[in-house]
Amino acid sequence: MHKVIIPIGPQHPALKEPESFRVVLSGEKILEFGYRLGYNHRGIEKACEARTYIQNIYLTERICGICSHSHSSCFIQAVEEIAGLQVPRRALYIRTIVAELERIHSHLLWLGVAGHEIGFDTLFMYSWRDREVVMDLLAVITGNRVNYGINTVGGVRRDVTPEQAKEILKGMDILEDRTKYYAEIATQETTVIKRLSGVGILSHDDAIRLGAVGPTARASDVRRDTRKDDPYAAYGELDFKVITDTHNDVYGRTIVRVGELMESYKMIRQLLKNLPDGPITVKAPRRIPAGEAIGRYEAPRGEDVHYVKANGTDKPERVKVRAPTLANIQAVSKMLENRLLADLPIIIAAIDPCFSCTDRLTAIKDVEGGAQGTMEWEDLHTYSIRWYRDRGIEFGAANKKLSAMMEGKK
Amino acid sequence: MRTGEEIKNALVRTFAFLTEKVRVQREKRIWADAPLEHFREVFDCARKELGFTMLCTITGVDDAGTMGAIYHMASEDGQVLSIKVSLAKEKPSLKSVTDVFPAADLYERELVDLFGVAVEGLPKGKRYPLPDDWPEGQHPLKKDWQPGQPGRKEETPHA
Numbered sequence: 001m002h003k004v005i006i007p008i009g010p011q012h013p014a015l016k017e018p019e020s021f022r023v024v025l026s027g028e029k030i031l032e033f034g035y036r037l038g039y040n041h042r043g044i045e046k047a048c049e050a051r052t053y054i055q056n057i058y059l060t061e062r063i064c065g066i067c068s069h070s071h072s073s074c075f076i077q078a079v080e081e082i083a084g085l086q087v088p089r090r091a092l093y094i095r096t097i098v099a100e101l102e103r104i105h106s107h108l109l110w111l112g113v114a115g116h117e118i119g120f121d122t123l124f125m126y127s128w129r130d131r132e133v134v135m136d137l138l139a140v141i142t143g144n145r146v147n148y149g150i151n152t153v154g155g156v157r158r159d160v161t162p163e164q165a166k167e168i169l170k171g172m173d174i175l176e177d178r179t180k181y182y183a184e185i186a187t188q189e190t191t192v193i194k195r196l197s198g199v200g201i202l203s204h205d206d207a208i209r210l211g212a213v214g215p216t217a218r219a220s221d222v223r224r225d226t227r228k229d230d231p232y233a234a235y236g237e238l239d240f241k242v243i244t245d246t247h248n249d250v251y252g253r254t255i256v257r258v259g260e261l262m263e264s265y266k267m268i269r270q271l272l273k274n275l276p277d278g279p280i281t282v283k284a285p286r287r288i289p290a291g292e293a294i295g296r297y298e299a300p301r302g303e304d305v306h307y308v309k310a311n312g313t314d315k316p317e318r319v320k321v322r323a324p325t326l327a328n329i330q331a332v333s334k335m336l337e338n339r340l341l342a343d344l345p346i347i348i349a350a351i352d353p354c355f356s357c358t359d360r361l362t363a364i365k366d367v368e369g370g371a372q373g374t375m376e377w378e379d380l381h382t383y384s385i386r387w388y389r390d391r392g393i394e395f396g397a398a399n400k401k402l403s404a405m406m407e408g409k410k
Numbered sequence: 411m412r413t414g415e416e417i418k419n420a421l422v423r424t425f426a427f428l429t430e431k432v433r434v435q436r437e438k439r440i441w442a443d444a445p446l447e448h449f450r451e452v453f454d455c456a457r458k459e460l461g462f463t464m465l466c467t468i469t470g471v472d473d474a475g476t477m478g479a480i481y482h483m484a485s486e487d488g489q490v491l492s493i494k495v496s497l498a499k500e501k502p503s504l505k506s507v508t509d510v511f512p513a514a515d516l517y518e519r520e521l522v523d524l525f526g527v528a529v530e531g532l533p534k535g536k537r538y539p540l541p542d543d544w545p546e547g548q549h550p551l552k553k554d555w556q557p558g559q560p561g562r563k564e565e566t567p568h569a
Contacts, residue, residue, distance in 0.1 A: 036536040037536075038537070038540060041540065043557070211512075223486075230438055230484075230490070294439065296484075305467055318469070326516055
């Protein structure tokens with residue numbers, strides 16, 4: 001059989017960090033999966049060295065558009081540790097509220113993308129509509145839908161008023177109600193189960209060996225969650241479960257994320273109920289004394305790690321960032337081994353590498369024949385849905401059912 | 411639950427050369443300075459005996475006078491052990507750990523591109539994170555490298 005190489009990218013705006021994938025196929029089976037990263041390297045670590053700590057909060061917040069609060073919190077935790085600052089409890093609670101709201105918006109976004117990639121567009125539309133509830137809440141308490149700018153060295157910049165707390169609780173009730181439907185769909189809808197089960201297998205041992213993080217690891221029954229293992233902010237005072245699953249596949253990753261949504265609603269209610277009184281910030285020095293520290297943070301996609309070294313001035317000596325997708329990319333190669341091309345979109349999407357809805361291009365090249373053609377990501381997506389439809393997996397009925405459920409609820 | 415002090419004592423007991431070289435910054439944050447020639451022994455001991463089964467990342471640092479690499483390892487119980495090694499300023503080099511942590515591949519490539527560290531035993535693969543046409547010998551995270559230095563070809567405007 002001819003070997004066919006499909007390069008995807010390098011300009012691959014489907015991903016938050018443009019990546020270049022090289023897929024070697026025999027027939028429809030993936031023999032080899034190669035990647036080239038770095039197309040979106042913006043030199044942020046170098047740029048941090050030339051900016052003050054305050055400026056760097058805003059810079060690190062812009063590392064990622066989805067987990068913006070994750071990066072700024074992770075950075076600031078390291079800085080506060082070096083400076084020996086005792087951040088007020090109320091500030092830690094507010095940081096945690098924003099952190100969990102961010103996780104909710106990120107997981108709902110993922111659920112929609114996953115639905116879209118398998119042709120279940122009703123799920124995509126409903127979960128993105130519901131995501132607006134949490135986006136509005138973030139805008140109410142921080143002033144922004146993304147890049148919240150809530151953190152500052154030694155605390156947070158805005159307080160949460162009792163009226164805002166009421167609004168957040170109202171939003172949590174709506175979303176919890178919705179998420180129950182999604183959990184029902186994910187666990188009972190045969191089409192979803194059939195389409196996602198056994199796809200993108202990552203065994204427990206491989207997840208550990210390859211250093212997978214976040215929901216990707218937890219769906220392979222790896223009980224790793226920085227919020228529990230190395231509690232930061234207010235997590236040490238919260239009662240919540242680490243959701244794991246033993247399916248080891250995309251289906252398991254869906255169960256984990258839906259389960260985590262339910263935990264986040266629970267956490268936000270606890271945080272608002274027990275929100276301590278007091279100041280929201282302590283005075284922080286402009287110059288941070290020499291020293292070094294590591295910040296760890298469970299971002300929606302997995303563990304985020306920042307290393308900060310201070311030299312006694314108002315600018316850091318060194319800032320190092322390890323984002324979760326970097327830790328998960330090796331696991332993707334493993335998941336794709338011997339799988340079908342039709343499963344590639346959902347397997348890549350299942351680690352949640354931040355898809356955007358821009359145009360994407362894939363060039364197809366027949367290695368031996370030398371023939372070339374192009375395939376838009378959209379075509380690959382359509383191809384994947386058609387391939388499964390021809391084999392009996394079609395979401396028409398599921399779409400109708402979900403619509404009926406949502407309509408019936410109103 | 412073991413404490414940072416217990417991990418420190420276990421390390422010092424096994425490796426006499428680590429006496430005075432291990433520091434417990436706070437509960438869950440341990441730092442160790444290992445001599446380069448003994449690094450792999452300390453690293454393997456932490457991984458196999460002390461339960462540091464995760465390699466969070468490798469940080470390169472350019473201190474005045476020396477180059478360094480810090481291996482941040484984490485355990486299931488939330489402890490973080492950071493093992494530091496010093497490298498020669500001229501032609502810094504170290505051995506790859508990808509044989510036990512395949513995911514270290516990208517972290518080591520960062521050292522290669524951004525600090526000019528030679529990594530022995532790093533599997534063949536695409537460079538990361540700098541562009542393919544990045545000029546030789548330019549390592550942006552070195553302290554003496556400043557943005558805007560000559561070396562990178564100016565882009566020719568389209569006619």
